[in-house]
Structures are given as structure tokens and as C-alpha cells.
Amino acid sequence: MTDQRRIAGLPGLGEIGLGNFAPYLMNRIMGRYNASLRADLAGLGLTTPKMRALAVLSVIDAPLIRELAVYAVVEQSTLSRALDQLAGEGLIQRETDAGDSRATRVHITEAGRAAFGAIWPQMAAAYARMFQGIPEDERRAFVATLQKMLGNIRKHDF
């Protein structure tokens, strides 16, 4: 089967090797990163979608919910429910868009910024561990490649 595939012109996962297949490595790394963070978040009454919404909102002002869903990498229905909770806890506010009453803009509150501030050190620590021993120029090249990849994904919209 593997041989058939290769003859057809498409190298199989076996030929590439798990440890050389970038999407595998990225899932593996982010799986750990996210699982680690989730444990920390639980102690603060946060979930991954809630934290991601706060993270984006700490940087982007008053996006529409559908934009926030893209930035935060959360399904819109999941985000909708996460925002219910965040609003109930006073960490964000929803406001109907001025020019389009279907749409909703989301604002972070001071309490929301404080909540994100409380987890940021753990995120930064996980980040630091991840890149430990990797020199600055290599980090920059890595991020530059990621940015190209994001551009590709956006363009092709998958």
C-alpha cells in the first residue's frame, strides 16, 4: 500500500517520518502547550475559549463576534457561549454594532484585562520553556515562516 502510494507520486507518511512532518510536530507541541495551559486556567475559572477570547480582546479593540472567532480560533457557536460566561463574570461587554444591528462588538473590561493579566505569566513561561535554547535569529526565522503559512491558509481558506 505504502509502495503503491509512492509510485503514484505521493510520498506516504512512512517515507516522511512522523518526526519530520511539520503538522504532526506542531500538533504535538501545541497539544502539550494547550493541555498545560488548560490546567492552569481551570484554577482561575477559565476555559481555553474564554482565555483565547480575552487574549485577543486584550490586543484588538471591539471586534465583531465573527472576527473574534477567527482571531481566537474558536468555533462561533462555542465562542457565543464563552462570551455569555465572560459577560456574566463582568470580563467583557457585548454591544450592538452602530451601523448593523445584526452584529455585535465585544469589549474587554478592566476586570477582563486583569483576568488575562493573571494567566499571562503562565503563558509566557510556557512560551519561554518551548523556545529554551533556541537563539534569537532562529526564533525570528521560525516566526517569519509561521506568518507565511498563516498567509497561505488565509488565502486558500482551509
Place this chain on the structure above:
Amino acid sequence: MTDQRRIAGLPGLGEIGLGNFAPYLMNRIMGRYNASLRADLAGLGLTTPKMRALAVLSVIDAPLIRELAVYAVVEQSTLSRALDQLAGEGLIQRETDAGDSRATRVHITEAGRAAFGAIWPQMAAAYARMFQGIPEDERRAFVATLQKMLGNIRKHDF
């Protein structure tokens, strides 16, 4: 708040910028990659955990379930149930380990290889799109950095 953080010596997410924060970019990219794949998988009666198990098993022979969980980046309890389904569909076989009767080794069947073969082209296509326009040496450097990162998180076990 942001200023307080910086004064304390820790740059905030605002200073770094979402688009320069590697974990954010990686989550963003893999979020799309995984969501896209999930849609393709649904048509084949597969879920992400089932596909990941098959992917790893197509490359690693007869791992223990706990090893498979690590390689496949799936919670052990989730994997246990995914394996129930895969076994029911004849795509894998579970076998008690010879030297330790608590442990179970998992084997992929020919049908399992075929099932993975059916989705691999889509995975490969998503991979190709992701790295479109990125030259070979840059890809190699990127993967090398990922391998270092995986080493870091493994060593520190988070």
C-alpha cells in the same frame, strides 16, 4: 496594566503583538488545518482521534496504548474509546502485552492502512498548501526548530 507588566520585566502580549507570538500563530494555523481535516474525515466515518491513532499506527508498530496516546496527542480516555470504535470497524486490533498483562499493544490491520491511505492525500494536500511558496531550505530549518521545541517540552514534561 500593560505598563505595570512591562515594568515588572515581563513584556505583555500587546508589546509582542499577536502576529509575532509563535504559540498564537501555531494554534491559528493548526486550528484551520485540523478543522479542514475534520470535515474530510466526517465523510469517511472518522474523527480526529481515530485518524491520529491510525496515522501513528501506520508508522509505529504495536505501541502500548499509553505510548500511542502520547504520539497521537489524544487523551488516554478518549483514545481508549476511539480504539473501541476502530476495533469494531476492523481497522485495528488490541492485544495484551506478552510481558505485562496490564498493558495492551495496538496493531493496525490492512483495512486500517487502507482507511488511512484514503485520507492521506487530503492531509498531504493541506500540508502542501500550508507550505506553498516556502523554499526547501526554509522548510528544513522550520522543522529543525520544531524538533528542538518538541525536545524542550518533552524534557520538561508539560
Place this chain on the structure above:
DNA sequence: CAGAATTAAATGCGTTTGCAAATATCCCGG
């Protein structure tokens, strides 16, 4: 070598998720 502690895997259970459908609003062609 008994029994405590550890490890592997499966399972119970409440929560979360994602898809699809519903609801509400907007935009455009005729």
C-alpha cells in the same frame, strides 16, 4: 513474601463541543 504503592487501561459522569437550524437583520434587483 505480604501488603503498600505504582502503573495500565477502561469507564462513569457532567461539561463542552460542533453541526445544523432558527432568529433577526440587512442588502440588492426589479
Place this chain on the structure above:
DNA sequence: CCGGGATATTTGCAAACGCATTTAATTCTG
């Protein structure tokens, strides 16, 4: 300016998930 189609968000619902616990077997310790 009316109706059909598009768009923004929410919600219903069944499936999936993850944590904690259970069951079973192994290993360590005194």
C-alpha cells in the same frame, strides 16, 4: 419599496471530551 437571498449571532441537540475513579496487574519495600 417589496421580496428573495445573504449575513450575524444564538440555540437545540447529540456526540465527544476530559477528569476522576475503578479495576486489574505489577513492582517495590521492609
